[in-house]
Amino acid sequence: MYQSQPTITSMLFMMVKLRLLNAIAPAYFYAATVVTFTLHFLLFMPTVFRSPDVALNPTMLVHIAVFLFLMGNALGNYMMTIWYPSESANETAIPVCSPDCPDRIDAHYLLNGRHFCKVCKKVILKRDHHCFFTGNCIGNRNMRYFIMFSIYTSCCCLYSLVIGVAYLTMEYSISFENPLTFLTLLPLSTGYFFLGLISGLQFFLVIMLYVWLGIGLVSAGFCCQQLLLVARGQTWCELQKGQLSEVRGTWRVNLIDVFGSRWALGLFLPVQTVETVPGNWQVYHDHKHD
Ligand SMILES: [Zn+2]
Numbered sequence: 123m124y125q126s127q128p129t130i131t132s133m134l135f136m137m138v139k140l141r142l143l144n145a146i147a148p149a150y151f152y153a154a155t156v157v158t159f160t161l162h163f164l165l166f167m168p169t170v171f172r173s174p175d176v177a178l179n180p181t182m183l184v185h186i187a188v189f190l191f192l193m194g195n196a197l198g199n200y201m202m203t204i205w206y207p208s209e210s211a212n213e214t215a216i217p218v219c220s221p222d223c224p225d226r227i228d229a230h231y232l233l234n235g236r237h238f239c240k241v242c243k244k245v246i247l248k249r250d251h252h253c254f255f256t257g258n259c260i261g262n263r264n265m266r267y268f269i270m271f272s273i274y275t276s277c278c279c280l281y282s283l284v285i286g287v288a289y290l291t292m293e294y295s296i297s298f299e300n301p302l303t304f305l306t307l308l309p310l311s312t313g314y315f316f317l318g319l320i321s322g323l324q325f326f327l328v329i330m331l332y333v334w335l336g337i338g339l340v341s342a343g344f345c346c347q348q349l350l351l352v353a354r355g356q357t358w359c360e361l362q363k364g365q366l367s368e369v370r371g372t373w374r375v376n377l378i379d380v381f382g383s384r385w386a387l388g389l390f391l392p393v394q395t396v397e398t399v400p401g402n403w404q405v406y407h408d409h410k411h412d
Pocket of ligand 1: 166239241242243251252253258259260
């Protein structure tokens with residue numbers, strides 16, 4: 123009845139919220155990247171790998187190489203996710219949900235993996251979800267870059283966490299031997315900061331440790347879920363719709379379908395791993411269901 127239909131105000135509010143999220147999330151990502159980069163090169167490396175004897179410590183060089191590799195892959199795959207957006211179906215009619223549809227999420231249209239995105243206002247092929255951090259839909263062409271982006275973001279954050287802990291131990295003599303230290307660090311630091319007992323920089327570094335831990339764990343979890351879905355030949359949209367009964371090829375075929383024949387290269391470099399011809403996936407997908 124009336125209650126099941128969203129009002130124009132609530133729909134407008136939802137649209138503004140989604141648009142805002144689409145702008146804030148990338149800004150947050152860029153800010154976190156710049157902060158992480160600055161902290162590594164200006165604070166962590168000169169302190170953690172300080173050596174009075176040699177100007178360039180070999181350990182520091184290894185750290186720079188590892189950090190740049192992780193950061194380069196995270197940023198590279200982030201760019202690839204945006205540069206190779208999911209294909210949209212050449213369908214002019216925007217599907218409209220029927221008034222008695224109980225579904226309030228944007229999954230109002232799902233047929234052979236085609237799915238309408240409210241934010242992009244397009245029917246996306248093999249749509250998985252709308253990623254607010256990249257500002258576009260994750261679907262047939264950019265799923266592989268999105269998964270690699272998640273893996274490397276997770277590695278980069280957890281690596282920064284380890285180096286950050288080493289820095290706080292060396293510079294501020296905070297011992298992390300007791301497992302409870304990490305749990306009490308944020309509340310204690312907040313109190314100390316407002317009492318004027320610790321500097322703003324120290325408080326900021328403590329916050330960054332939690333940011334890295336949070337993003338690192340969320341990205342790792344997200345990546346595992348996506349890999350599982352890809353191996354099953356399913357999308358997140360289909361999972362939400364409960365379309366899990368259909369068997370779609372073996373996991374090996376499903377993985378190659380997404381990661382391409384040159385998948386091994388994509389593990390280490392943010393490069394194109396499959397030749398994509400417009401409409402390629404659709405032909406393949408339709409053929410698979412014949
Ligand atoms: Zn979208």
